[in-house]
Amino acid sequence: MQSIVTHGNAVGRYTWPIIPNRTHRVPENTPPSESPDRQDERYDRQMFRILRNIDLNLLTIFEAVYVHKGIVNAAKILNITPSAISQSINKLRALFPDPLFIRKGQGVTPTAYATHLHQYISRGMEAFLSALDITGSPHQQRVITIATTPAMGALLMPGLASALKPTFPQILLHNIAIVDAARQLDQRQVDLLIDTHLHSGQAISHHVLYQDRVQMYCRAGHPALDGPQDETTLAEYEFALLLPEGQRYPTLHRRLQEEMGERRCGFSTFNLMTQAAMIAGSDMLGLTTERLFAMVSRLWPLQTLDFPSLGEEQIDVALHFNKLSGKEPLLKEIIETVIRSFKA
Known part of the structure; x- marks a missing residue:
């Protein structure tokens, strides 16, 4: 036997069945799942909160003590006092759940946890220095x-x-x-x-x-290829125009309109491949440069038109x-x- 629960007022009332021994969740009380962007944002905030409490200079001191196996040696390399090194190590011990270094004779030996930290800290420092490329090394990636x-x-x-x-x-x-x-x-x-x-x-x-010559082109077998390729003949066909506005092609198209009369731009695109594909499957005409035409004509059956008005028009x-x-x-x-x- 099913019970019916009704929510809302007389205007916005809705019902759904309650089936015994099943858990039902009220839709409006269901929190939406957190988007990946929100999760990344929370992670970033958490990361910066942690880093804010860490003096990155302490990591430099940690590396110096680890590599040179002693507080005195690290102090000489960094040109600071051994006392300052010891204070920094104590600060690191407060941050990490480990003593990090154990005294051994005149020097110190790293704990297993310190060795683990060193592997990550050293890689991070190397990556940072590589990005800076301070030395201008010709071999630096x-x-x-x-x-x-x-x-x-x-x-x-x-x-x-x-x-x-x-x-x-x-x-x-x-x-x-x-x-x-x-x-x-x-x-x-x-x-x-x-x-x-x-x-x-x-x-x-x-x-x-370099400068590249502008060419008008069409599909192979286009009717315009069989007759005179002049203003009167070519004015019958629509253009597939390559954008954006501000490039030379729209400017050349407007100039051709003035010479050949108003013509419809039947298609426009920001992508040469799309323009070439459209022209290959229709009677539209298009403008591109000699080198670019040589590239797209290997992909589609296309041919150039010998249109005198373009003359030696070139694009830089x-x-x-x-x-x-x-x-x-x-x-x-x-x-x-x-x-x-x-x-x-």
């Missing part, structure tokens, strides 16, 4: 972040890797998307940025790597970097190598 559009990344990153890796085997290339070029360069979120649009600013330097492909970052020795060498690779 370094991540070089290069921002590009997806298409330019696919086109250029293999060549950049081939040019840089023989001279700089220690670098790890990291390719990310261009989101806000000026901000990414101003705030040094990227080391290098390569784009077909020239970005300017007080903190930004750029160097044109430029390397951008933060002026101050560009003075850093390693990055300066990398920039020079990249520029030389496009002159070869």
Whole structure:
């Protein structure tokens, strides 16, 4: 036999059955499960509360005593008094549930717990010093972040890797998307940025790597390929436009509209691959550069159109970097190598 429990007023009343010997939870009293972001936030707060109570200088003293096996030796290395070393060790003993070091003759010997701590503390210090790269070691591993559009990344990153890796085997290339070029360069979120649009600013330097000829293209077997490829013929077909606004393609499209008459932009996208796929499956036309067309035409059956109005229209492909970052020795060498690779 089932009982019915009713909640709410006459307007917002709802019911559900109560089955004997089963536990029922009232929906509005059920706390939502904690999201991973909230859990990460709680962990971060807890971590900083713990670190706030630890003087990180104590860890340096701990390492010195551990490595040099004595308070006196550690004091000489750190240029402080043995008394200061002893006081610091006592502070560490208050933090950790262990004496850490046991006197043995003229020196000390670490406990098992101290050995355990040393493994983690030494690795952390090595990682921190590696990140600082104070010595400017040519063999120090370094991540070089290069921002590009997806298409330019696919086109250029293999060549950049081939040019840089023989001279700089220690670098790890990291390719990310261009989101806000000026901000990414101003705030040094990227080391290098390569784009077909020239970005300017007080903190930004750029160097044109090469110029690429603009081409109009269509699918293989397109009707326009059988006749004269002039304004009258091509004006019949819609465009698949490559954005963003501010790049050269929208500007060229507007110029073609003035010469060929108003035409509909039937499709627009921020991704060259999407544009090429759309054109391969329709009678739309598109604009891209010679090198990029050579890349996408290996993926889809596409052909170029010999459109006289484009003439020798070219787009600059430029390397951008933060002026101050560009003075850093390693990055300066990398920039020079990249520029030389496009002159070869």
